[in-house]
Amino acid sequence: MSTLTITVVGAGITGLWQAYELARRGHAVTLREATSESAPGAASRFAGAMLAPYCEAEAAPPLVQQLGLEGLRLWRAAYPGVVQKGSLVVATSRDRAELVRFARMTEGHRPIESAEMEALEPELAGRFFRGLYFPDEAHVSPRAALAFLVSELKRLGAEVRFSDPVPEPVWQAAAAGEPVIDCRGYGGRGALGDLRGVRGEMVVLRAPDVQLSRPVRLLHPRFPIYVVPWGEGLFMVGATMIERDDMGAVTVRSALELLGTAFAVHPGFAEAEIVELGAGVRPAFPDNVPRIALSGRRIVVNGAYRHGYLLAPVLARTVADYLETGIAHHPLFAPAGKEIR
Ligand SMILES: Cc1cc2nc3c(=O)[nH]c(=O)nc-3n(C[C@H](O)[C@H](O)[C@H](O)COP(=O)(O)OP(=O)(O)OC[C@H]3O[C@@H](n4cnc5c(N)ncnc54)[C@H](O)[C@@H]3O)c2cc1C
Incomplete structure (x- = not known):
C-alpha cells in the first residue's frame, strides 16, 4: 500500500490518537494544533480519563459499550501507563x-x-x-497520556506543529487531493450543524x-x-x-x-x-455518539462527548482503515445527509 500524506488538525485526544495511528502505519503525518505544547486538548486536558465502557453504559447507547471495550483493548496494547485496577x-x-x-x-x-x-x-x-x-475497567492520567502520544508521534517521524491555528476552511490546510482530518472538538462546530x-x-x-x-x-x-x-x-x-x-x-x-x-x-x-x-x-451530537463525516478527502471526526478517551483509538483505527481501503462500512460513519459545511 502506498504511503499517504495526511494533515490532522487538533491535538486533543481524538487528533493525537488519529495522528499516532496513521504514523505507526507508516504514513506521512502533519499534526497542527492551535495552542502551545503545554496546553493542547481543549476538552481533553480536563478529562478523568476513565476507560469505563461498562459504567458509561448507564447513560450511553449500547454501541458505546461495544466500541469502548475495543478502545480499552487498543489503549492497553499501545500505552504502558494504563492503570488496570477496575x-x-x-x-x-x-x-x-x-x-x-x-x-x-x-x-x-x-x-x-x-x-x-x-x-x-x-x-x-x-x-x-x-x-x-x-x-475490567481502567484509567489513564490524561495529561501524561497526551504527552506520551506527542512523544510517540515525534519518534515515528511525524511533524507536530503547536501554536499553529489552522484558519477556516481547515481542509485548505493541505495540498489538493491530500486528506485532511478535522479533529477540532468543539472548536470545529462551524463544520457541523448539529454539534453542541x-x-x-x-x-x-x-x-x-x-x-x-x-x-x-x-x-x-x-x-x-x-x-x-x-x-x-x-x-x-x-x-x-x-x-x-x-x-x-x-x-x-x-x-x-x-x-x-x-x-x-x-x-x-x-x-x-x-x-x-x-x-x-x-x-x-444529539445521540451522544461520535461521528466520522466524509466529504471527499475531508474527514471530520467529532462528537466524542463523555467518551473521548475511551473511543479515540477506535475512531482512529476506523478512519485509518477507510483511508487505506476506501471502505466506509462502520456504524461510526455519519449517515448520508449529515453533510459537512
Ligand atoms: C470534565 C470532563 C471529564 C471527562 N472525563 C472523561 C473520561 O473520564 N473518559 C473519557 O473517555 N472521556 C472523558 N471526557 C470527554 C473527553 O474529554 C472528550 O470527549 C474529548 O476530550 C474530546 O476530545 P477532542 O480531541 O475531540 O477535542 P478537544 O480535546 O477539545 O481537542 C480539540 C483540539 O483542537 C484544537 N483546535 C481547535 N481549533 C483549531 C484550529 N483551527 N487549528 C488547530 N487546532 C485547533 C484545540 O486547541 C484542541 O486542542 C471528559 C470531558 C470533560 C470536560
Whole structure:
C-alpha cells in the first residue's frame, strides 16, 4: 500500500490518537494544533480519563459499550501507563436505590460488601458498606497520556506543529487531493450543524494522605461525582454536566458541589490542596455518539462527548482503515445527509 500524506488538525485526544495511528502505519503525518505544547486538548486536558465502557453504559447507547471495550483493548496494547485496577461505584445507605438502578443499567460488575470493600479500598471501609466493582475497567492520567502520544508521534517521524491555528476552511490546510482530518472538538462546530457543547467542570486536588487506587463513583440523585487518582498524590474530582458551551471559570455552585461530594467520599480531602479548578466543553451530537463525516478527502471526526478517551483509538483505527481501503462500512460513519459545511 502506498504511503499517504495526511494533515490532522487538533491535538486533543481524538487528533493525537488519529495522528499516532496513521504514523505507526507508516504514513506521512502533519499534526497542527492551535495552542502551545503545554496546553493542547481543549476538552481533553480536563478529562478523568476513565476507560469505563461498562459504567458509561448507564447513560450511553449500547454501541458505546461495544466500541469502548475495543478502545480499552487498543489503549492497553499501545500505552504502558494504563492503570488496570477496575473501578468502584458506591452509594451511601440512604441512596442504596441508586446502586440498584446503576446495577440494572450496566454490565461487567459484581456486587461487593464490606470485606471486599476493605480489600479493594481500605480507606472507604466503614464508610460504604455496599458497592459495585467493575474489574475490567481502567484509567489513564490524561495529561501524561497526551504527552506520551506527542512523544510517540515525534519518534515515528511525524511533524507536530503547536501554536499553529489552522484558519477556516481547515481542509485548505493541505495540498489538493491530500486528506485532511478535522479533529477540532468543539472548536470545529462551524463544520457541523448539529454539534453542541456540554460543559464539564472539575477540580484537581493534591491529597498525599488519601489512598485510593482506582476511580470511585459516588451515586447521588442530584450530584453524582467521581474521584480519579491521577498518581503522585493528585486526584481529579469531576464532573458537572451542563448543557452549555460556556468555557468560563468554574462557578462557586459547581465548586461547592464537587468539593462537598469529594469530602463525602473521603473526609481526608478536607486537608487537600486545590491545585486547579477547570472547565472543558465536551463536543456532542444529539445521540451522544461520535461521528466520522466524509466529504471527499475531508474527514471530520467529532462528537466524542463523555467518551473521548475511551473511543479515540477506535475512531482512529476506523478512519485509518477507510483511508487505506476506501471502505466506509462502520456504524461510526455519519449517515448520508449529515453533510459537512
Ligand atoms: C470534565 C470532563 C471529564 C471527562 N472525563 C472523561 C473520561 O473520564 N473518559 C473519557 O473517555 N472521556 C472523558 N471526557 C470527554 C473527553 O474529554 C472528550 O470527549 C474529548 O476530550 C474530546 O476530545 P477532542 O480531541 O475531540 O477535542 P478537544 O480535546 O477539545 O481537542 C480539540 C483540539 O483542537 C484544537 N483546535 C481547535 N481549533 C483549531 C484550529 N483551527 N487549528 C488547530 N487546532 C485547533 C484545540 O486547541 C484542541 O486542542 C471528559 C470531558 C470533560 C470536560
